[in-house]
Structure formats: C-alpha cells, structure tokens
Amino acid sequence: MSNPWIIDEGDFYELETHGEQMRFLLRYAILAPSGHNTQPWSFRITPDGVQVFANTSRRLLIVDRDDRELLMSIGAAITNFRIAAAHFGCETTIAYESRSIESAPVATILVCETCAPDAELASLFPAIRHRHTNRVPYDEQPLDPTALQAICDVVDANPSTLRLILPRDKAGVAECVETAERALMARPAYRAELAEWVGSPDARNDGLSAEALGIPRMLSGMAPWLIRNFDAGDLQARREAELTRSASMLIVVTSEDDQISLVKAGETFELLLLTITRCGLQYSFLSAPVQVDESRTRLRQLLGNALQPQLLLRVGAAAQPAHPTPRRPVENVIA
Numbered sequence: 116m117s118n119p120w121i122i123d124e125g126d127f128y129e130l131e132t133h134g135e136q137m138r139f140l141l142r143y144a145i146l147a148p149s150g151h152n153t154q155p156w157s158f159r160i161t162p163d164g165v166q167v168f169a170n171t172s173r174r175l176l177i178v179d180r181d182d183r184e185l186l187m188s189i190g191a192a193i194t195n196f197r198i199a200a201a202h203f204g205c206e207t208t209i210a211y212e213s214r215s216i217e218s219a220p221v222a223t224i225l226v227c228e229t230c231a232p233d234a235e236l237a238s239l240f241p242a243i244r245h246r247h248t249n250r251v252p253y254d255e256q257p258l259d260p261t262a263l264q265a266i267c268d269v270v271d272a273n274p275s276t277l278r279l280i281l282p283r284d285k286a287g288v289a290e291c292v293e294t295a296e297r298a299l300m301a302r303p304a305y306r307a308e309l310a311e312w313v314g315s316p317d318a319r320n321d322g323l324s325a326e327a328l329g330i331p332r333m334l335s336g337m338a339p340w341l342i343r344n345f346d347a348g349d350l351q352a353r354r355e356a357e358l359t360r361s362a363s364m365l366i367v368v369t370s371e372d373d374q375i376s377l378v379k380a381g382e383t384f385e386l387l388l389l390t391i392t393r394c395g396l397q398y399s400f401l402s403a404p405v406q407v408d409e410s411r412t413r414l415r416q417l418l419g420n421a422l423q424p425q426l427l428l429r430v431g432a433a434a435q436p437a438h439p440t441p442r443r444p445v446e447n448v449i450a
C-alpha cells in the first residue's frame with residue numbers, strides 16, 4: 116500500500132489532462148480529518164471541476180445521527196482541495212446544494228486556471244501533509260505571540276464560526292466534556308459503533324487505531340472487544356476533562372444545523388487546523404459535549420446562547436508528534 120501522505124508535488128506538472136490534474140488535487144482533499152476517520156466522501160470529476168458527494172454508507176448512525184460530523188468532514192476535504200488548487204495556480208468557486216445528500220452532490224467545485232491564485236489559501240498548502248490530530252497532553256504553556264496572533268486572525272475573520280473560550284469558562288467546558296464523555300461511553304450502542312471503526316492501521320485504510328483511544332499497543336488486537344464490552348467512561352471522562360482544563364487554548368466551532376452551514380463550518384475549521392499546524396502547534400477534537408444533547412445545551416449557554424456549538428477543539432504544543440492516519444486510496448473515492 117503506498118503512503119497517501121507522501122506526494123511528490125512535481126508530478127502535477129507532468130500531467131496532461133484535466134482529469135489527471137483533478138485526480139491529483141483530490142489526493143490532498145482526502146488527507147482531511149473526518150469523524151472516526153470514516154472518510155465519508157466521494158468525488159466525480161467533471162469537465163469544469165469536481166462534484167463532491169457524501170458516502171452515506173460511511174455514516175456514524177449513533178454518534179452522528181444528524182450527519183453534522185459527516186458534513187463538516189466533507190467541508191474540510193473541500194478546503195484541502197481548494198488550497199491544493201490555489202497552490203497549483205487554479206481558482207475555485209463552490210456551488211452548494213441543499214437537496215438531500217442521498218440524491219445530489221453536497222457541492223460542486225468549479226476549477227479554472229488563473230494567473231492570480233488565492234495566495235492566502237496557497238500559503239497553507241505545506242500544512243496539509245503535516246496536519247495530524249494529536250491526542251497527547253500539551254505543555255500547558257501560553258502560546259507563542261506570533262502563533263497566537265495567526266490563530267486569532269483566523270478566529271476574527273470567521274466570527275460566526277469560530278469562538279475562543281474565555282479562561283473563566285474553561286472549568287465549565289471541562290465539566291461538559293466530562294459529563295458527556297461518561298454519558299456516551301455508558302451507551303452500549305455508542306461503544307459498538309466505535310468498536311466497528313477501530314483496527315490496526317496495517318490492516319485497514321480507515322478508522323482509528325487502538326492507541327488513538329488510549330489503549331496500549333500490546334492490547335490493540337483486543338481493542339474492539341474491550342471497547343464493546345467494557346465501559347471505561349469514568350477513566351476516559353476524567354482524562355478528557357483534564358486535557359480540556361490544561362489546554363493552552365479552547366475554540367468552539369459554531370454554525371446553524373443546516374446542510375450548507377455545516378459544510379461551510381467544516382471548510383472554516385480546516386483553515387484553522389492548517390494555520391495551527393503551520394505555526395508548529397497541535398490540536399485535537401473534543402466532540403463529546405456536542406454529541407450529547409444536554410451537554411450541547413450547556414455549552415451553548417456558556418457561549419451566550421446565540422450560536423450552536425458543533426465541535427470543540429483544544430490547541431497547544433506537544434512534545435510528541437502524532438502519527439499519520441490511514442486513508443483510502445484516491446481511486447477508491449472517485450465515482
């Protein structure tokens with residue numbers, strides 16, 4: 116299996132057809148993050164660009180029953196595609212669809228060559244291959260001022276989608292994380308779904324490794340069975356709450372709950388994650404408080420009730436790098 120994270124960008128200039136170029140850009144799109152690493156996307160190359168579809172067979176029916184994570188993951192893949200296109204001298208325009216994801220593309224990306232590609236997008240290109248979700252504890256130090264400024268610039272540019280959590284609200288947010296994590300892990304159906312997506316990265320090209328869930332490598336063969344049969348919610352909840360309290364920065368992704376807003380929220384948070392990566396920092400997701408209705412309401416109250424939380428992110432510096440996660444080969448996701 117070739118490593119999807121190793122791409123020789125010089126190969127792009129050897130490509131002769133539009134189809135080959137779109138396929139090459141899609142290799143960057145599929146490096147986007149997705150809930151449980153489901154990679155819930157597929158693409159169709161058209162004469163003008165690319166249509167982006169949801170792969171509904173990859174839905175997380177228990178934890179993501181409203182497809183919020185699925186749609187945001189697709190948004191993140193769209194951002195990667197647009198950044199790669201800008202890097203290789205193309206301009207992109209997106210047409211969003213509000214029809215059901217079962218019957219229509221989620222979005223269509225029109226691509227055309229330009230002599231003035233979006234320099235801000237293109238500047239994030241190197242970060243695509245270095246972005247990895249890093250779940251280890253961070254060093255608890257304040258962020259370096261240059262990095263802080265770069266992150267705040269993205270937050271300020273997207274006030275309806277990104278919101279910094281104030282230090283005074285950190286304890287309340289950590290409480291939401293703890294309660295929600297415990298509630299999720301107590302549900303056998305939640306654990307069964309999670310277990311379905313856990314396996315060795317050598318054996319599958321999607322899903323999560325046991326280590327990502329804090330299960331030691333020596334027990335990784337038993338991980339799905341352990342997850343299905345034991346409720347480690349208490350341990351997990353205390354750990355995640357501590358990670359929340361010790362984060363240098365917490366950011367909530369917010370949006371309305373409709374399809375187009377969620378795709379756009381995914382596009383925006385990927386810009387943020389790539390900016391964090393470019394600054395040499397790490398981030399990880401803490402989705403539990405938005406996956407449990409009561410915790411989501413509490414989190415919304417902490418934000419002043421105006422905005423609907425969709426994701427929580429912690430940001431900081433980690434001594435240990437995160438490993439790249441597997442991806443399905445690009446040819447498997449092109450319809």
Ligand SMILES: Cc1cc2nc3c(=O)[nH]c(=O)nc-3n(C[C@H](O)[C@H](O)[C@H](O)COP(=O)(O)O)c2cc1C
Pocket residue numbers: 146147148149150151152183184185187188191246247248249250322323399400401402403426438439440
């Ligand atoms: C919408 C969304 C929600 C996620 N929620 C969580 C989460 O609650 N906990 C977690 O550890 N990772 C979460 N992740 C991270 C994914 O597990 C991760 O993106 C995937 O395993 C691929 O790994 P990578 O991000 O390192 O490429 C989430 C990712 C997305 C896009």
